Amino acid sequence: xxxxxxxxxxxxxxxxxxxxxxxxxxxxxxxxxxxxxxxxxxxxxxxxxxxxxxxxxxxxxxxxxxxxxxxxxxxxxxxxxxxxxxxxxxxxxxxxxxxxxxxxxxxxxxxxxxxxxxxxxxxxxxxxxxxxxxxxxxxxxxxxxxxxxxxxxxxxxxxxxxxxxxxxxxxxxxxxxxxxxxxxxxxxxxxxxxxxxxxxxxxxxxxxxxxxxxxxxxxxxxxxxxxxxxxxxxxxxxxxxxxxxxxxxxxxxxxxxxxxxxxxxxxxxxxxxxxxxxxxxxxxxxxxxxxxxxxxxxx
Numbered sequence: 001x002x003x004x005x006x007x008x009x010x011x012x013x014x015x016x017x018x019x020x021x022x023x024x025x026x027x028x029x030x031x032x033x034x035x036x037x038x039x040x041x042x043x044x045x046x047x048x049x050x051x052x053x054x055x056x057x058x059x060x061x062x063x064x065x066x067x068x069x070x071x072x073x074x075x076x077x078x079x080x081x082x083x084x085x086x087x088x089x090x091x092x093x094x095x096x097x098x099x100x101x102x103x104x105x106x107x108x109x110x111x112x113x114x115x116x117x118x119x120x121x122x123x124x125x126x127x128x129x130x131x132x133x134x135x136x137x138x139x140x141x142x143x144x145x146x147x148x149x150x151x152x153x154x155x156x157x158x159x160x161x162x163x164x165x166x167x168x169x170x171x172x173x174x175x176x177x178x179x180x181x182x183x184x185x186x187x188x189x190x191x192x193x194x195x196x197x198x199x200x201x202x203x204x205x206x207x208x209x210x211x212x213x214x215x216x217x218x219x220x221x222x223x224x225x226x227x228x229x230x231x232x233x234x235x236x237x238x239x240x241x242x243x244x245x246x247x248x249x250x251x252x253x254x255x256x257x258x259x260x261x262x263x264x265x266x267x268x269x270x271x272x273x274x275x276x277x278x279x280x281x282x283x284x285x286x287x288x289x290x291x292x293x294x295x296x297x298x299x
Contacts, residue, residue: 017248021242022258030265033102035227036094042224045094046207047216053090053199055232060193065143069189075184079191082180083198085173086240091206092166092197099159106263108163110143115171116256123175132253138292143263152171174252177244188244195240257292264289 040048055096067073097105114136117128207217219225246255264286 018246019254019258022068022246022250022255023261025239025242025246025296026259026262027265028234028239029259030106030262030267031269033097033105033266034269035231035235037097037102037139038210039224039227039231040098042219042221044212045091045098046203046212047219048228049090049094049203050200050207050217052180052228052231052236053196053203055228056196056236057193057200059232060189060196064190064193067187072185072187075181075186075196076190078184079186079194080198082173082177082191083195083298084202085169085176086195086231087199087202088294089166089173091203092162092169096159096162096166100157100163102266103263104160105163105205106266107143108160109170110140110263111164112167112170112174113139113256114170116174117253119175120178120252121271123179132257135257135292135295136253138259139261139289142285142288142290142292145281145288171252173255174243174247174255177247178252181244181248188241188248191244192237192240196236246286261289261292268292 038046043051064073077287093105093109117132117136121128177191186194243255243259246258267282267286
């Protein structure tokens with residue numbers, strides 16, 4: 001009988017790490033809408049963005065500085081534009097979540113899975129494959145079903161339009177990151193650090209230009225800080241690192257498809273943590289999303 005040696009490939013060694021990291025990102029992002037909406041009870045949108053990304057910058061600063069000392073962070077300037085796009089994404093997304101429901105926001109933001117192949121097609125001057133479009137449409141159908149109690153038309157308000165804009169910016173973010181950082185030496189963590197710095201500085205400028213009270217930057221409720229800590233560690237540092245890592249090792253369309261499964265995981269989180277129930281229609285929608293995610297992660 002043959003015995004397995006350390007050099008024998010195992011199932012784990014054959015797992016697609018970029019795809020798995022993007023799936024984890026989808027899981028954490030799926031929980032972020034409800035948590036962010038809860039945190040916004042205690043402070044303003046701009047203050048929340050500053051605190052969230054300010055902590056992210058501080059935590060990642062030692063890693064980035066270490067790469068600067070080693071001389072492997074010379075490509076930092078290529079990450080700055082992606083940080084500017086990220087600032088616009090979180091401004092639109094956070095204001096959007098504040099003015100609409102978390103479930104509707106999850107549906108609308110997932111439209112980026114349909115937008116990304118076409119944004120990518122413009123830069124690559126090549127029409128998206130039928131498979132990518134098919135998986136995107138299947139995921140989109142799943143998201144629609146998942147966020148409906150019963151079939152009907154969506155009524156869009158200001159918050160919904162902001163989420164739609166954020167979805168378009170997400171598609172642009174993925175493609176821009178792929179184009180600007182392709183072949184560059186900058187690590188995913190350093191990229192995340194630079195992006196967090198740009199978001200923090202940009203939000204600070206807008207905060208002080210708007211003459212907002214400083215007290216908004218220092219909420220006193222412990223619940224706010226627990227929620228923020230979770231968002232910083234899992235939904236910001238890990239998620240942005242995983243997205244940057246995934247973009248460097250797979251296509252923008254697959255990144256959008258995998259991270260676009262976040263509403264399904266958001267529903268699971270709501271069911272387990274918040275005790276919310278799912279209708280048969282919503283469970284069917286979640287199944288469509290997870291099916292397309294599973295297929296695209298194995299292709």
